[in-house]
Amino acid sequence: MYGYHGKYLRINLTEGTCKVENLDLELAKKWVGGRGLGTKFFVDEVDPLVDALSPENKLIAVTGPMTGTTAPTGGRYMVVTKSPLTGTIASSNSGGYWGAELKFAGYDMIIVEGKSDKPVYVMIEDEKVEIRDASHVWGKVTSDTTRTLMKEIPEKSRVMTIGPAGEKQSLMAAVMNEESRAAGRSGVGAVMGSKNLKAVTVRGTKKVAVANEEELKEVIKTCNTKIRENGVTGQGLPAYGTAVLVNIINENGAFPVNNFQSSQFPGAENISGELLAEKYLVKKDPCYRCPIACGRYTKVDDIEGGGPEYETIWAFGGDCGVDDMGAIIKANYWCNEMGLDTISTGTTIAAAMELNQKGLLKDENLGGVPLEFGSAEAIVEWTKKIGMREGLGDKMADGSYRLCDAFGVPELSMSVKKQELPAYDPRGIQGQGLSYATSNRGGCHVRGYMISPEILGLPEKLDRFALEDKAPWTKIFQDFTAFIDSSGLCLFTSFAMGAPDYAAMFNAIVGAELDGNGVLEAGERIYNLERVFNLAAGITPAEDTLPKRLLEDEIPEGPSKGLVNQLSKMLPEYYELRGWGTDGVPSKERKDQLGL
Amino acid sequence: MEVKIRLFATLREGRGKVLSKDFEAGVTPGLIIEDLGIPEEEVAILLVNGRDGDLEQALEDGDVVSIFPPVGGG
Numbered sequence: 001m002y003g004y005h006g007k008y009l010r011i012n013l014t015e016g017t018c019k020v021e022n023l024d025l026e027l028a029k030k031w032v033g034g035r036g037l038g039t040k041f042f043v044d045e046v047d048p049l050v051d052a053l054s055p056e057n058k059l060i061a062v063t064g065p066m067t068g069t070t071a072p073t074g075g076r077y078m079v080v081t082k083s084p085l086t087g088t089i090a091s092s093n094s095g096g097y098w099g100a101e102l103k104f105a106g107y108d109m110i111i112v113e114g115k116s117d118k119p120v121y122v123m124i125e126d127e128k129v130e131i132r133d134a135s136h137v138w139g140k141v142t143s144d145t146t147r148t149l150m151k152e153i154p155e156k157s158r159v160m161t162i163g164p165a166g167e168k169q170s171l172m173a174a175v176m177n178e179e180s181r182a183a184g185r186s187g188v189g190a191v192m193g194s195k196n197l198k199a200v201t202v203r204g205t206k207k208v209a210v211a212n213e214e215e216l217k218e219v220i221k222t223c224n225t226k227i228r229e230n231g232v233t234g235q236g237l238p239a240y241g242t243a244v245l246v247n248i249i250n251e252n253g254a255f256p257v258n259n260f261q262s263s264q265f266p267g268a269e270n271i272s273g274e275l276l277a278e279k280y281l282v283k284k285d286p287c288y289r290c291p292i293a294c295g296r297y298t299k300v301d302d303i304e305g306g307g308p309e310y311e312t313i314w315a316f317g318g319d320c321g322v323d324d325m326g327a328i329i330k331a332n333y334w335c336n337e338m339g340l341d342t343i344s345t346g347t348t349i350a351a352a353m354e355l356n357q358k359g360l361l362k363d364e365n366l367g368g369v370p371l372e373f374g375s376a377e378a379i380v381e382w383t384k385k386i387g388m389r390e391g392l393g394d395k396m397a398d399g400s401y402r403l404c405d406a407f408g409v410p411e412l413s414m415s416v417k418k419q420e421l422p423a424y425d426p427r428g429i430q431g432q433g434l435s436y437a438t439s440n441r442g443g444c445h446v447r448g449y450m451i452s453p454e455i456l457g458l459p460e461k462l463d464r465f466a467l468e469d470k471a472p473w474t475k476i477f478q479d480f481t482a483f484i485d486s487s488g489l490c491l492f493t494s495f496a497m498g499a500p501d502y503a504a505m506f507n508a509i510v511g512a513e514l515d516g517n518g519v520l521e522a523g524e525r526i527y528n529l530e531r532v533f534n535l536a537a538g539i540t541p542a543e544d545t546l547p548k549r550l551l552e553d554e555i556p557e558g559p560s561k562g563l564v565n566q567l568s569k570m571l572p573e574y575y576e577l578r579g580w581g582t583d584g585v586p587s588k589e590r591k592d593q594l595g596l
Numbered sequence: 597m598e599v600k601i602r603l604f605a606t607l608r609e610g611r612g613k614v615l616s617k618d619f620e621a622g623v624t625p626g627l628i629i630e631d632l633g634i635p636e637e638e639v640a641i642l643l644v645n646g647r648d649g650d651l652e653q654a655l656e657d658g659d660v661v662s663i664f665p666p667v668g669g670g
Contacts, residue, residue, distance in 0.1 A: 231666020242669030559646020
């Protein structure tokens with residue numbers, strides 16, 4: 001077998017067993033790996049109506065065929081489970097080194113089932129797999145857990161862990177690896193916590209066999225040249241990281257401020273990628289075999305670590321009205337330590353600030369630093385309180401939708417399917433609104449990054465205010481992304497690489513005969529499988545929508561002034577292109593075409 | 597007439613962040629980047645008053661031109 005080892009681990013925490021099972025090669029090729037393969041296994045094995053925090057839910061950490069190979073950025077893995085935040089299928093992607101190391105240990109994925117009656121961690125060293133007591137690290141933050149475990153596991157192991165937020169089943173809890181890389185979104189860390197699983201450590205010494213070494217060398221050479229010569233992957237991201245977007249999105253007037261009450265932030269320059277590079281950057285912090293190296297390692301006062309990314313800077317910065325980069329770096333640090341999704345945490349604090357602004361929070365609810373827009377102190381303190389579920393932080397830990405709903409104003413949650421929206425105001429970027437509304441894991445930018453054509457002009461520039469052509473572009477971006485998310489490569493390669501490049505890489509590694517269209521078809525198959533699961537889980541097409549504010553309240557000022565998102569004018573065409581019928585349900589014909 | 601020019605990322609090197617300059621009527625973003633010594637291929641995103649701009653469009657007094665090299669993220 002090439003690209004895949006053909007083996008995976010099934011770990012049952014109720015029974016305390018670890019079994020090696022064989023992976024069917026044809027099934028693997030059809031579903032690619034990562035997000036696709038993990039979702040296929042999940043859908044086949046788990047009742048869609050399962051309580052996401054019950055022992056009956058499963059958690060799958062799955063690599064792609066390119067993970068652990070010499071392919072550029074080939075270090076990614078996916079955490080697939082049912083999300084306790086959204087109730088949808090969740091697949092949360094992470095970089096770093098853990099995914100590649102799992103492959104080196106000889107496994108394509110691990111499936112975690114059941115629930116341990118006490119805190120445990122799983123230690124993997126090639127064929128040796130043990131479920132070990134974790135009571136001594138339960139309650140510890142990410143860095144302390146990682147460093148404590150490193151003293152008792154094989155040298156050079158990689159550690160994936162949850163922090164206190166995951167233990168306390170915060171619906172915004174992330175799964176962390178290498179201390180600062182995160183499978184951040186959709187509350188996947190809470191599922192790990194619900195199973196009393198603190199960490200999975202892995203060390204491996206095997207090589208991933210590939211179908212055609214010579215062909216792969218050529219394909220990698222071509223792709224590396226494209227990555228190096230592309231302005232975004234060759235210059236922009238290496239020099240500034242993702243934070244360079246702060247000024248771009250803000251100049252377009254699509255940088256949400258104060259919980260999306262306006263969309264251009266006067267303090268943007270103080271939280272820009274340019275400023276981060278000038279004042280706080282210590283070094284680059286690249287993932288496995290990454291020629292781009294967008295990861296940042298920063299320091300402020302006595303705090304240092306990985307990040308912050310653009311989305312994080314916006315969530316704690318513009319969305320909370322804070323223009324203090326030092327405070328944002330600290331909030332990001334505490335998200336990593338607590339094991340929290342930075343997007344949902346920052347935006348939930350922003351939602352709480354609006355509740356307070358509207359007089360809905362009484363002082364006795366606060367128990368800490370006042371939740372006021374612009375408060376640098378508040379974003380740091382409330383991140384810690386959310387992580388520990390202290391005071392109002394207990395309600396905030398379940399995300400902005402449940403928080404705002406508890407105060408009778410769910411419409412103040414800027415979320416789709418209860419997952420918080422990221423850093424682009426869809427009133428000023430119409431196609432991104434369609435992408436948000438139809439994302440299979442709720443509010444998310446990396447399920448179809450329409451910012452690329454609508455703002456960055458990649459692969460070509462679209463008018464961000466126009467409605468025409470946004471449906472087909474959104475569909476293509478979603479399908480393309482689903483393939484990349486399954487391959488084991490980083491989504492950022494797609495700034496430089498096209499579908500035929502991924503096909504060539506897949507063929508050289510796996511020994512298949514895929515072309516660019518095949519890449520999109522495989523992605524479409526995955527997207528539809530997720531949709532079918534969500535419908536069976538009770539997520540109705542009526543939830544393919546945006547917060548009322550973004551559909552009805554015009555942006556008050558700046559270059560996008562006067563706009564709302566016109567979702568209803570794009571959605572019917574999108575459904576039609578997807579073959580989902582006017583009711584948003586995949587037709588039997590389309591499912592048959594895709595081999596579902 | 598006065599045009600405000602906002603530069604970002606690597607385009608700031610040796611040029612500064614914000615420049616306010618007097619130009620003759622009819623000046624275009626294309627003429628401005630030439631004046632600043634910015635090669636056209638280094639201009640990936642061009643905005644005039646926050647909206648998609650064109651290298652050939654005639655600017656008006658008080659316009660703000662934002663110029664970015666190839667950058668992105670997510």
